[in-house]
Amino acid sequence: MSGPVTPEPLPGPAGEPPRIALKAGGRPILQVEDISLSFGGLKALDRVNLEIREGEILAIIGPNGAGKTSLLNVISGVYHPQQGRILFEGQDRTRFRPHAVANQGVARTFQNLGLFRAMTVLENLMTGRKKFIRTNFFLQAMFWGPAQKAEIEQRERVEQIIDFLGIEHIRKVPVGTLPYGMQKRVELGRALAAEPKLLLLDEPMAGMNLEEKEDISRFILDANEELGITIALIEHDMGVVMDICDRIVVLDYGSKIADGPPAEIRNHPDVIRAYLGTTDDQPPPASATGDITDRAGRAGGGPIEET
Amino acid sequence: MIYRESGQFASSYAKDMRMFPLLQDRWAFGALLVFAFVVIPLIANDYWLSSILTLFLIYSLSAIGLNILTGFCGQLSLGHAAFMAVGAYASYNFAVRLHTPVLVNFLLAGFVAAAVGLLFGLPSLRIKGFYLAVATLAAQFTIEWVLVSFNWFAGGSMLGAIDTPPMNIMGWDVSSNLDKYLLTLSVVVVLAIVAKNLGRSEVGRSWRAIRDLDVAAEIMGIRLFPYKLLAFMVSSFYAGVAGALYAFCYLGSLEVTAFELAVSFRLLGMIIIGGLGTILGSFLGAGFIVLLPILISQAIVFLHISGASDFLANAELMIFGGLIILFLIVEPYGLARLWQTIKEKLRLWPFPY
Ligand SMILES: Nc1ncnc2c1ncn2[C@@H]1O[C@H](COP(=O)(O)OP(=O)(O)OP(=O)(O)O)[C@@H](O)[C@H]1O
Ligand SMILES: [Mg+2]
Numbered sequence: 001m002s003g004p005v006t007p008e009p010l011p012g013p014a015g016e017p018p019r020i021a022l023k024a025g026g027r028p029i030l031q032v033e034d035i036s037l038s039f040g041g042l043k044a045l046d047r048v049n050l051e052i053r054e055g056e057i058l059a060i061i062g063p064n065g066a067g068k069t070s071l072l073n074v075i076s077g078v079y080h081p082q083q084g085r086i087l088f089e090g091q092d093r094t095r096f097r098p099h100a101v102a103n104q105g106v107a108r109t110f111q112n113l114g115l116f117r118a119m120t121v122l123e124n125l126m127t128g129r130k131k132f133i134r135t136n137f138f139l140q141a142m143f144w145g146p147a148q149k150a151e152i153e154q155r156e157r158v159e160q161i162i163d164f165l166g167i168e169h170i171r172k173v174p175v176g177t178l179p180y181g182m183q184k185r186v187e188l189g190r191a192l193a194a195e196p197k198l199l200l201l202d203e204p205m206a207g208m209n210l211e212e213k214e215d216i217s218r219f220i221l222d223a224n225e226e227l228g229i230t231i232a233l234i235e236h237d238m239g240v241v242m243d244i245c246d247r248i249v250v251l252d253y254g255s256k257i258a259d260g261p262p263a264e265i266r267n268h269p270d271v272i273r274a275y276l277g278t279t280d281d282q283p284p285p286a287s288a289t290g291d292i293t294d295r296a297g298r299a300g301g302g303p304i305e306e307t
Numbered sequence: 308m309i310y311r312e313s314g315q316f317a318s319s320y321a322k323d324m325r326m327f328p329l330l331q332d333r334w335a336f337g338a339l340l341v342f343a344f345v346v347i348p349l350i351a352n353d354y355w356l357s358s359i360l361t362l363f364l365i366y367s368l369s370a371i372g373l374n375i376l377t378g379f380c381g382q383l384s385l386g387h388a389a390f391m392a393v394g395a396y397a398s399y400n401f402a403v404r405l406h407t408p409v410l411v412n413f414l415l416a417g418f419v420a421a422a423v424g425l426l427f428g429l430p431s432l433r434i435k436g437f438y439l440a441v442a443t444l445a446a447q448f449t450i451e452w453v454l455v456s457f458n459w460f461a462g463g464s465m466l467g468a469i470d471t472p473p474m475n476i477m478g479w480d481v482s483s484n485l486d487k488y489l490l491t492l493s494v495v496v497v498l499a500i501v502a503k504n505l506g507r508s509e510v511g512r513s514w515r516a517i518r519d520l521d522v523a524a525e526i527m528g529i530r531l532f533p534y535k536l537l538a539f540m541v542s543s544f545y546a547g548v549a550g551a552l553y554a555f556c557y558l559g560s561l562e563v564t565a566f567e568l569a570v571s572f573r574l575l576g577m578i579i580i581g582g583l584g585t586i587l588g589s590f591l592g593a594g595f596i597v598l599l600p601i602l603i604s605q606a607i608v609f610l611h612i613s614g615a616s617d618f619l620a621n622a623e624l625m626i627f628g629g630l631i632i633l634f635l636i637v638e639p640y641g642l643a644r645l646w647q648t649i650k651e652k653l654r655l656w657p658f659p660y
Binding site: 076097101102103110114117118119126130133135137140141143148150152156159 | 319324326501504505508509510515516518520522523524527528529537584
């Protein structure tokens with residue numbers, strides 16, 4: 001059933017040697033300048049400024065409803081901000097549609113899964129290779145020559161990712177029938193298949209057990225270090241965030257309240273206040289390891305439905 | 308050990324991506340072709356050829372077209388039969404006005420239908436789901452109205468029904484029912500293979516991605532609008548060719564009523580019963596809808612059930628409707644899925660664990 005796949009580390013983008021992660025100090029790959037986004041009267045984002053630097057792993061954290069997903073939606077072109085600019089590699093692309101953002105080299109995953117449920121794992125990952133398939137409609141209709149060749153080439157690349165994520169056994173299973181954790185993994189694979197420069201992950205480990213979280217953390221670190229992919233991720237598990245991220249941005253009520261390396265954020269008074277809803281400057285006892293999904297005293301808004 | 312994949316390890320991705328990866332399926336496909344091209348001409352009588360098999364093939368082709376739009380791309384259409392009408396009238400006009408060769412006619416009929424499909428697909432830029440379905444109803448009514456109102460389309464004739472001119476393909480006189488069956492079969496086989504190829508290529512994947520979750524499809528770099536329009540065009544192309552075959556190989560004449568709204572619904576029924584998003588399902592669904600009423604009426608005759616003829620006609624419809632509902636309850640994903648399940652069972656038999 002399977003093709004001949006040899007386990008090997010995932011090579012870098014075709015033609016380029018793997019880049020060394022530049023970490024903090026890298027030049028900005030994406031700049032968000034003074035962005036505001038409202039839904040009716042509700043300000044989901046309020047004059048947010050931030051930059052994502054080449055080669056880093058950036059965490060975006062904040063209580064429920066802080067505007068984290070909205071920020072990703074604005075960056076990936078799902079929503080267009082009422083105010084402000086977005087620059088990708090120095091070029092203004094504030095009003096780009098999602099497909100144009102994707103073709104610039106930005107991939108993302110969704111908080112509540114954005115897979116093509118009736119399609120198999122393989123087909124889902126193959127959609128990530130779309131921009132590399134340049135054969136025309138008529139050749140595809142005959143599945144002949146260049147069309148077949150392109151399919152095979154992209155299939156080989158996808159098999160490497162399948163291998164990398166350890167999902168060989170479910171290759172031909174429709175993703176809708178897989179357990180939640182597995183679907184999250186497949187969605188990460190689909191984003192990686194696009195060979196993005198910038199990867200946006202919306203709670204990639206939500207609802208996973210410790211072991212699964214460790215796996216995903218490993219994949220994220222490998223993607224960053226071996227493939228040189230810049231990553232921005234939203235995550236509530238502070239343990240994971242502190243472990244794998246180079247820098248943290250904290251949002252609260254649509255505004256950025258802090259931005260810095262983990263050690264600094266951990267003791268930032270505004271952050272502690274945002275999470276505990278007090279003016280007490282004592283660090284919260286469980287903040288370094290536990291989930292900080294909910295702000296104490298704020299009526300907990302559930303996860304935002306996304307389609 | 309009849310239907311197994313054991314021992315069949317695809318040695319390359321090329322082999323794994325074949326149209327039928329399993330050896331048994333390839334054999335079955337070959338056997339089916341031999342049956343359709345060789346055995347049926349030997350055993351089928353004129354009635355079966357002209358009234359049942361040719362019609363079944365034409366509906367299958369049209370259903371494939373609808374399946375591309377609705378089953379693959381997820382855009383519900385209630386006006387598919389109208390594009391058959393476009394194809395039927397276009398092929399007639401090319402034949403009598405320009406005297407283009409038969410096969411070129413059919414191709415042109417497909418392209419004209421595709422162009423009209425493109426036009427009526429434009430609303431998909433703004434609307435989707437049920438609202439788009441209602442917009443496709445507009446296609447049904449507009450096209451029917453145009454074809455009835457302007458008799459230029461019917462070759463300027465004032466008569467209700469117009470006979471199609473005789474067909475000749477490079478010396479082959481396509482005149483007998485068998486000839487027409489074979490011509491239809493050849494066209495349908497070629498276009499079914501094309502549809503299968505589209506389904507397993509980038510285009511088909513993009514369509515299905517849009518169907519499953521359009522936001523995510525866009526995030527993956529798929530531009531929704533061109534792909535939806537393409538689906539409308541390809542779907543209408545299939546309908547157009549089917550319509551041309553209907554006029555030339557089945558009916559032998561032009562008639563708008565053959566492509567009315569009820570036919571659009573029947574086509575929709577075919578793909579739902581057969582299986583959305585599968586080529587096989589288009590054939591199975593067309594078979595179900597075309598053959599079942601015939602079988603029911605034969606059964607009524609066979610069982611000597613007597614009654615007023617209008618009662619019998621209604622009883623037929625009721626049995627037909629009942630079977631559809633029963634069937635949808637038993638296997639909501641259609642005949643193609645049922646077939647898949649049977650194959651899974653066969654693969655494991657006799658050791659189900
Ligand atoms: N499409 C929408 N329409 C209306 N309001 C929205 C929409 N999307 C988000 N919001 C609102 O914007 C605010 C920010 O939502 P967002 O989803 O960005 O929060 P979040 O930080 O991702 O929260 P969570 O941790 O629960 O995922 C919330 O008050 C939410 O109700
Ligand atoms: Mg969110």
